[in-house]
Amino acid sequence: MRAAVVTTFGGPEAVEVVEAELPEPAARQVRIKVAAATLNPVDAGVRQGVFGGAGKRIGLGWDVAGTVDATGVATAWSVGDEVVALDPGMVRPLGTHAEYVVVETDAVAKAPATVDAVHAATLPLxxxxxxxxxxxxxxxxxxxxxxxxxxxxxxxxxxxxxxxxxxxxxxxxxxxxxxxxxxxxxxxxxxxxxxxxxxxxxxxxxxxxxxxxxxxxxxxxxxxxxxxxxxxxxxxxxxxxVEVSADGARLAELAALVDEGVLTLRVAETYALDEAAKAHARLAEGGVRGRLVLVP
The missing domain is CATH 3.40.50.720 (NAD(P)-binding Rossmann-like Domain)
Known part of the structure; x- marks a missing residue:
């Protein structure tokens, strides 16, 4: 599968899209086929080396919206469920800016029913x-x-x-x-x-x-x-x-507020996953109202 990573720190040009091994879910984990994943300032910080990890391949992306593709044991989720999740982590081999991502089952929530995956991806973080x-x-x-x-x-x-x-x-x-x-x-x-x-x-x-x-x-x-x-x-x-933490139950409440019209989801622009470096360059320009979203 393809995934956006950095192997050296720097500007937007440091972002690479590489081939990575398809991750397999363990117990109390699910694998999500990514439909959309948001680019956030924390990703720019990771790319610049703010959180360390020199010499490692570091995956980018914390937000995800998509479909459950595989499950480990001890999870209530089923293949085909449309979900959103937060997958936080500063220095790890893969993030959500990929075609597939494995997350903890208790970080997952049912996706809002009233919006598409691109908008839903802006919710979690x-x-x-x-x-x-x-x-x-x-x-x-x-x-x-x-x-x-x-x-x-x-x-x-x-x-x-x-x-x-x-x-x-x-x-x-x-x-x-x-x-x-x-x-x-x-x-x-x-x-x-x-x-x-x-x-x-x-x-x-x-x-x-x-x-x-x-x-x-x-x-x-x-x-x-x-x-x-x-x-x-x-x-x-x-x-x-605040030090944000994954919380599927709370995320489900927020998704319900989207469906009730309480929360508005704002998308500024979308980019193909292969354009991840271009999306980072746009984020670096500033003045974005709404979020930049990557679509595999």
């Missing part, structure tokens, strides 16, 4: 990161939340999920994105001039760090999206960062 970050913030209905980078993939899901929970969301984004973030459910919009201490919590998907921390009231909460990179606590503000 970014929506799980958003909902797990919101869980860490522990906000109640009516409390106030500022989300930086609200027009991005994680930020956009966070706006919708928080608004669905009855939280008062202020979206921080570029002026040109105001219409978008309001359509996602933001009650308020900011592009600058945020009031210090004005919010019960901040979800910082734009990596603003200490700047965003100043916007949290005394005793509030700050959650970022880069593990081990949260700013130190000040004024009694609880700080931390």
């Amino acid at each position: 970014n929506a799980l990161a958003a909902v797990q970050a919101l869980d860490l913030l522990e906000l109640s209905q009516g409390q106030s939340l500022l989300i930086s980078g609200a027009a991005g993939a994680v930020g956009g899901f966070a706006v919708q999920l928080a608004a669905h929970r009855g939280i008062s969301v202020t979206a921080l984004a570029r002026e040109t994105d105001e219409e978008l973030v309001r359509s996602l459910g933001a009650a308020h919009f900011a592009s600058g001039g945020v009031q210090p201490g004005g919010f019960d919590a901040v979800l910082d998907t734009a990596f603003l760090g200490e700047t965003a921390l100043e916007w949290v009231r005394d005793g509030g909460a700050y959650i970022g999206v880069i593990p081990q990179a949260a700013p130190a606590s000040v004024r009694g503000v609880r700080t931390g960062a």
Whole structure:
């Protein structure tokens, strides 16, 4: 089968599409025939060597939508099931940017019924990161939340999920994105001039760090999206960062919210698997609204 990998670190040109051995599922695993797999910033980090692994062949891709193709023992999934899954990992021989991928059975969820596989592939990593970050913030209905980078993939899901929970969301984004973030459910919009201490919590998907921390009231909460990179606590503000984990049960809940119209899946562009390097080059240009998706 074909798979996108890196064997040396660097720019988009470091991405290769190679022939790899078809993986076989072990106990409590399923093999998915990949219909679509999303390209995320973490893949660029892997490609650049941020997470190490020099001298190894490293597979790319965490998100997948497709069809169960084979199963190991002790799994409730059946061949032919249409599914989505998160397959996290920084340094491993194969990722989801391939024709087939083996994942743990408890990382898998039934795919949303109302969207195609290309859109479904954008759900796992970014929506799980958003909902797990919101869980860490522990906000109640009516409390106030500022989300930086609200027009991005994680930020956009966070706006919708928080608004669905009855939280008062202020979206921080570029002026040109105001219409978008309001359509996602933001009650308020900011592009600058945020009031210090004005919010019960901040979800910082734009990596603003200490700047965003100043916007949290005394005793509030700050959650970022880069593990081990949260700013130190000040004024009694609880700080931390989400480290997204695979969770098939939670992913199933998110897929149901897609079918209910609560969550919007945004695809910017699609690329053939053989164009993986081209997709990385587009990601590196920035300004992408929605996700880039690879189709084997």
